Amino acid sequence: MGQIWFEAPGAIHSFAENASATEPAELLAIFVAEDDCGPLTIPVAD
Template sequence: MNTRFALGAVLAAIAFATPAAAHDPGDVVTPHFDHQIPNIPGKTLTALIVDYPPGGSSVPHSHAKSSFIFAYVLSGEIESKVNDGPTETYRAGESWYEPPASRHLVSRNASKTKPARLLAVFVADSDEKELTTPIK
């Protein structure tokens, strides 16, 4: 595991795992894949699995200026709001993308009784140290 990935994974886990409120359980982020893209010098592909418990959410956050993100719902339903767009609900098998430097204002499990799981795939500059930063 390279240093950039380890640091990025720790920062992502901290950003994603911090509950939005004391009564609102957070999410669990698990690094899944990290590899430089051989035919696109200076770019790295990073994949994370985000598990939301029932009622779980991520804190509002922004993404790295270079990062293009593809999100795919593996199970359950996820509510997401990116930048000034509407809050959308995505079900298992559905996906969306986030352009570079996006502000992810809502990211939560739509269900209060069932867990949800998301695959987040980042393409970012290899020297980008922080993939997510909490919005204060």
């Protein structure tokens, strides 16, 4: 039905792809962080 994964704090998620050629992907992301942890994204320079 679904899958889960874990990314460690500070990990950079640089690639994502839908595994199905016919069905749309759905994603639910839950961030567990301390207060005032700073930005949750890291800008990437072109």
